[in-house]
Amino acid sequence: MSLIRYQAPELTPWSASDRWSTLRDELNSFFELPFRAGFARAGQLFTGWSPALDLYQNTDNIVAVVELPGMRREDIEISLHDGTLTISGERKHESTNGDKAERTERYVGSFRRSIALPTRVDANKVSATYRDGILTVTLPKAEEVKPKQIQVS
Amino acid sequence: MNRLTRENRDADRTQTEQLIAPPASVIEAGDGYTLELEMPGVTKDGLDISVENNELTIVGRRSLPKIEGQLIHHESRPGNFQRTFELDPSIDGDKISAKIEQGLVTLTLPKAEHVKPRKITVS
Numbered sequence: 001m002s003l004i005r006y007q008a009p010e011l012t013p014w015s016a017s018d019r020w021s022t023l024r025d026e027l028n029s030f031f032e033l034p035f036r037a038g039f040a041r042a043g044q045l046f047t048g049w050s051p052a053l054d055l056y057q058n059t060d061n062i063v064a065v066v067e068l069p070g071m072r073r074e075d076i077e078i079s080l081h082d083g084t085l086t087i088s089g090e091r092k093h094e095s096t097n098g099d100k101a102e103r104t105e106r107y108v109g110s111f112r113r114s115i116a117l118p119t120r121v122d123a124n125k126v127s128a129t130y131r132d133g134i135l136t137v138t139l140p141k142a143e144e145v146k147p148k149q150i151q152v153s
Numbered sequence: 154m155n156r157l158t159r160e161n162r163d164a165d166r167t168q169t170e171q172l173i174a175p176p177a178s179v180i181e182a183g184d185g186y187t188l189e190l191e192m193p194g195v196t197k198d199g200l201d202i203s204v205e206n207n208e209l210t211i212v213g214r215r216s217l218p219k220i221e222g223q224l225i226h227h228e229s230r231p232g233n234f235q236r237t238f239e240l241d242p243s244i245d246g247d248k249i250s251a252k253i254e255q256g257l258v259t260l261t262l263p264k265a266e267h268v269k270p271r272k273i274t275v276s
Contacts, residue, residue: 052229058222065220067193067229070257105176106191118225133193133256136218 049091049107055115059147062117062139069133070106076130078137080123087135088112119145172235175213183270185263186244192234193256200253202260204246210237211258243268 056063066087068076076089090110120142128137180187192200195213203210213234240246245265252259 053226054224054229055226056220056222057225061222063220063222065218065229067256069191069193070189070255072255100181102179102181102186104178106178106189107176115226130255131218132196132216133191134218136220 049109049111051111051113053087053113053115057118060141062119062121062141064115064135064137064139066113066135066137067133068130068135071130071133073130076135078126078128080121080126080139083120084114084116085137085139086112086114087137171232173230173232174236175234177236185261186241188238188258188260188262190234190236190258190260191256192253192258195234195253195256195258197253200251200258202249202251204240204249207240207242207246208237209240209246209249209260209262210235211260213258 052067054065056065064085064087068089071089071091075091076087079086079088088111091108117139121139122142125140126137128135130136175190175192177191178189180189190211190213192213192215194215194217196216199214199216201210201212201214203212211234215233240262243264244262248263250261
């Protein structure tokens, strides 16, 4: 028995309608991205918008950095409950009648990200900035979990 | 009929630097197109937009906030952004304008005068 290599069918010109080309681009980009990144985006295909979140830890703070391009400050919500940080929000669809979307890769609608914090934080001292589409949340560690120097008398 | 901006992926491949293709949306209005690209961490100074041989290239160099400490959870992809589109012949390349707000690049690509719909009055 001989094996015949699978050959992807050529896309016919008439199928290049907007919807199909968008799907095709999406699939192409899926294969072109490095595995981990492609995997993350594949998740987005099914669940909607899931912005990338990084978490840092230093002696005094836990810092969360979230990529949220094109939001308005008032549409971002940050909450802290039971050691879990939740960032949610909504990106509104800005469209006027008569406009036609040719390509839609940006996600609109609401998102919600939650992450369990590794240590206890002081909820009253949490601060956040939103600049250049990046949200930075600084969560100072609770006094009792901070490393302490004990003087030998 | 007119596909605004066909993407040129081959142009990206010649680059050796690891570049991220930012998500883009294209909206067609009566007199032109709007192209939106998501480039979180890019400021006005880091943005470079050029048109050459009917190809529109958008490069975004990021200036990310420096955070001290150990990275304990990592999802973001490092690197700069780049994406290239082929301009539809109906677009007036000299009249493209751009702005960046909170990491969202918005390009306005007006159609050339001769392709705009116009009404002809019967005399």
